[in-house]
Amino acid sequence: MTRQEIFEQIRKKKSFLCVGLDSDINKIPRFLYDTSDPVFAFNKEIVDATHDLAVAYKPNLAFYESMGVSGWNTLEKTVNYIRYNYPDIFIIADAKRGDIGNTSHHYARAFFDALDFDAVTVAPYMGSDSVKPFLSYVGRWVILLALTSNQGANDFQFLKEDNTRLFEKVITTSQSWGDIENMMYVVGATRAEMLKDIRALAPDHFLLVPGVGAQGGSLAEVARYGMNDQCGLLVNSSRGIIFAGEGKDFAEKTRNAALQIQSEMAQLLAEKAII
Template sequence: MIFRDKLETIIAKNNSLLCVGLDPDLTKLPKHLLAAKDPIFEFNKAIVDATHDLVCVYKPNIAFYEAEGIDGLRQLKLTVDYIQNEYSGIPILLDAKRGDIGNTAEKYAKAVFEFWNADAVTVFPHLGLDSLTPFFEYKDKMTIVLIKTSNPDSGMFQDLTVDGEPYYLRVAEK
């Protein structure tokens, strides 16, 4: 299903615009979960089971899984597969913040949409259109281009002026 249709359907069904981030930190998980074979997956599963009727999208941040190595990535795959098998109407936005050029961007796009089977992804536009095009080629998916972020230091570069306008607005116009 096309991302936009999937999102609109679940927004209407759950009457919600809530996006739940799945950003597990092993140092902050409940102690009883740490003994589980897959503590990150069990933590995520509990959150998903408790919120599936309240959300319109789940947003795992891939860095939290990468930080745990192969095992963390395996548990991300378990999480994505679980959501898609149990709650297939809820889209998955992979918060990957990718930004590279050429065949590297192509491989990132392939990984996000074909291996992880995400419905949407976050990317940075600062390397130019050729860093975004491979993601845009997946017509049934959504590529969210980050132009103005909420972190405290974002203004250091994003608020720089270009021809009298903030840089982030110039990027948005493109």
């Protein structure tokens, strides 16, 4: 999917919502346990309920890999279901991979050839040769970890050398590896004020922003500091949407939670004269 196609979806849906499919089998409604694949049944209901409100879905690989082979099969079925029924939606593998070049090449094959994701999150710590194999796939995206929202981010990401913080070095250096057509950055919503500094370094790149919803990030603050003239944001909400309900009406409650966020996004896009 191209940058322009993502932008067209944002304008069409008046939304820059990414729904995180952090589908914990221990938290899904109990009645789904009677189905042959409870997590897939859950994901299907979530996607059907929100596909017109979301521009992207982001399965977190940990929730699938922890179930072994059956979890990988569930992931494959989920991606295929979205791809077949809602082909205009951007699909992100939240995998946080990053290894030596040969290994990264096989990770890229797994997510882009075997599973047909549009994008994969990648850790930059091992440098350019660990990232470039993902960038060799035309029409696919790397979403590079830049500034995360967890407490441990303070351990390394704010370290300074020559008055430059490490996350800033990641952003400036990596722009020679890819461009605005194949690279995004992860920036946590709980550090929304830092988006101003990030936009100074990467004014045109899309940013994937987790942390809105259950983690307490402010959508208005994210838009204030991070939105550009083509929106430039994919804001993710996971638990706050997919676990909005526990009973047989969980999909309806999920939709209501997504609609509330989408309505706020529409207003923010209108204020920026994007829609």
